[in-house]
Amino acid sequence: MKAVKPRSNQQLIDDWIQQYRPFTIQGKNASYIPALEKVNSSHLGISIIEPDGSIIKSGDWKVVFTLQSISKVISFIVACMHHGIPYVLERVDLEPTGDPFDSIIRLEMHKLGKPLNPMINAGAITVSSILPGADSKAKLDSVLLLMEKMVGKSFTYNEEVFLSEWKTANRNRALAYYLKETGYLEIEVEEALEVYLKQCSIEVTTEDIALMGLVLAQDGYHPIRKEQILPKEVARLAKSLMLTCGVYNNSGRFAAFIGIPSKTGVSGGVMAAVPPRVRQEASPLLDGCGIGIYGPAIDEYGSSVAGVFLLEKIAKTWDLSIF
Numbered sequence: 001m002k003a004v005k006p007r008s009n010q011q012l013i014d015d016w017i018q019q020y021r022p023f024t025i026q027g028k029n030a031s032y033i034p035a036l037e038k039v040n041s042s043h044l045g046i047s048i049i050e051p052d053g054s055i056i057k058s059g060d061w062k063v064v065f066t067l068q069s070i071s072k073v074i075s076f077i078v079a080c081m082h083h084g085i086p087y088v089l090e091r092v093d094l095e096p097t098g099d100p101f102d103s104i105i106r107l108e109m110h111k112l113g114k115p116l117n118p119m120i121n122a123g124a125i126t127v128s129s130i131l132p133g134a135d136s137k138a139k140l141d142s143v144l145l146l147m148e149k150m151v152g153k154s155f156t157y158n159e160e161v162f163l164s165e166w167k168t169a170n171r172n173r174a175l176a177y178y179l180k181e182t183g184y185l186e187i188e189v190e191e192a193l194e195v196y197l198k199q200c201s202i203e204v205t206t207e208d209i210a211l212m213g214l215v216l217a218q219d220g221y222h223p224i225r226k227e228q229i230l231p232k233e234v235a236r237l238a239k240s241l242m243l244t245c246g247v248y249n250n251s252g253r254f255a256a257f258i259g260i261p262s263k264t265g266v267s268g269g270v271m272a273a274v275p276p277r278v279r280q281e282a283s284p285l286l287d288g289c290g291i292g293i294y295g296p297a298i299d300e301y302g303s304s305v306a307g308v309f310l311l312e313k314i315a316k317t318w319d320l321s322i323f
């Protein structure tokens, strides 16, 4: 009798995309940003990139979507690289909140006005305000430039998504006014919001965010281009924030059951940085990888429903948890 050939990693990922796509009906597109509400909510796609450049792509991996909160990782890195870590940490802390991403409650409770971390909206708006550059265009360009260095292609933001959120961003405006009042916003409210909402509207595919995840997984080193793109200590800081705060008030469960530093956004993107691991037994992806997932139907925490299930399946089957 002919032995059954084990399924390749590509075939397994293809199977899991089929298996988890139906879970998209458990979520809903982000409706508070009108332009995000109308995209196809049954999409689910993934790219996985290994340090040797091998890539697994499956499902709707090619669909273009906006970074949303994944941009908070990049802007934080740019601010740290430009000002140095201590300057940035004078303006934003590194503590998880246990609150939703757009919550305002702790600004008044914690060191009057100082955002608890740069992964929540308040902290990200503060970080956007200190990006290098004299105006909003230059500040946004600094984010686009780092992405260009990490991924090797140029990026632009989606005007429709930006305007759609700009017109409805009452809560983010409230956060920004509060930050301004307490001294944690060094530029005008509207200018900071413009930078923040434009960085959220930068267009990517799963392949782009997988590559950024890979560079972070490798402590800022681009293993394919063989170039250190960002300092190791900044990459480590970013990953620690992704793990502790990247999924807001679901970060604890995410760490416990998936265990991969990850950042999600309300457009349905998930950027995961899997560091190299040491194991006795043969296991896939031992050298680590970057994973990018897209599935716009999101859960109550603002993360892709099917994307999180898919990442959990991959992490469990291939033993990717860092713990």
Ligand SMILES: NC(=O)CC[C@H](N)C(=O)O
Pocket: 067, 068, 069, 070, 101, 102, 121, 165, 172, 197, 200, 264, 265, 266, 267, 302
């Ligand atoms: N969690 C998110 O992805 C939120 C990003 C969105 N632009 C906002 O500020 O509300």
